[in-house]
Amino acid sequence: MKKLLFIIFIMFSFSALEAQNLNDYKYVIVPESFEFSKEKNQHQLNSLLKFLFEREGFETLMNGESRPEDLQRDNCLGLDANVIEDSGLFTTKMRITLEDCRGNLIFTSEEGTSREKDFKKAWHEALRRAFESVEALNYNYKADAPPATPATPETPEVVEEPEVATEVPQEEKTTPETPEEPEVVVQSEKISEDKEPGTLNFEKDGTYFQLQENENGYALYQKDMSEPFALLIRSKEGKSFIYNSVTRQGIASFSENGDLVVEHFDASKGVSVKTIYQAKKD
Incomplete structure (x- = not known):
């Protein structure tokens, strides 16, 4: 019983630590394509990931878009998003990862799966299920948190909206x-x-x-x-x-x-x- 409680405590602490880590970052940068994709934004998967992060409260932009002034000064305010596919013959499997400016892995989601035969539906369903791990962290950016890089200046509170x-x-x-x-x-x-x-x-x-x-x-x-x-x-x-x-x-x-x-x-x-x-x- 004590062993079980210890395991639960460790898992809870690890989850809280991940949430704390993500709260220190202001931006998420989504690539225009993933390694397993054959073209940019194939089946709108990259746009869907951007949309999901924005709905969760992250300030999100596609890689290649003009970056806000504070992110230009300190690129360590952002995390690079990626999707890892490990699909089998009948099941589509995906995980979402987030890396910091130094390439350190900050977050890996639970595996999202789908048995849909249609590629677009399968990709979207698997990605949404993987994103449930992000939703569970209840992201809330700390505007007064210290910058991710020790020597960088503090981030201004007001950020211009992306030019559309x-x-x-x-x-x-x-x-x-x-x-x-x-x-x-x-x-x-x-x-x-x-x-x-x-x-x-x-x-x-x-x-x-x-x-x-x-x-x-x-x-x-x-x-x-x-x-x-x-x-x-x-x-x-x-x-x-x-x-x-x-x-x-x-x-x-x-x-x-x-x-x-x-x-x-x-x-x-x-x-x-x-x-x-x-x-x-x-």
Whole structure:
């Protein structure tokens, strides 16, 4: 019995230590591709990992994006994310790892698995299950924590939002039709159509959507789905939002009549695409 309690204590202490370690880091850098991928962002796996880290509260950017000023001064404020695949014939297996600026392994997730035959569904399911280990740590960045590198200056508290507006040129013409949002795994919980405090209801093409307010802005849900497919991060001015979903980034704002307007740049067509979610009247 004492041996069992000792093992449980050690496991709990190790988990708490991992959480403490992650709380000391402000950024997560996601690569554009993984070693097992055949192309950049194959099956939107890299975008999904970025989305999951952002939803958990990390400030996340793709490798190659312009870096915030404090991260340029001290790259040890960030962790490099990676996904390790060890799949068998019938099972897809993935682990998420985080390394510091010196290449030291800071965190390794539990193994996420999937038996889906479709590659995209299998990768997404295995990654989401592996990410549950990150969610369990309840990440909360310590703004007053000492820098990861002893000799580096303290990090400023205010960080500029990532520039997304340059991806949506104003001079480009919009197209009438908009690609559908990526499929989100449906959970057993359902979102009520009734308007609750802090929520806004919308409709588009006969489908109902809901914005739920949070400390950073809003989370956008589709009816009957328990997790958001997009986040709206409030800009400094407060009049617009950075729109970030699994597959795209853009700008969101509210029209005079309360409609939600989302614009993103479609690189394949070279145009700016506008999506309008009509405000649902009570």
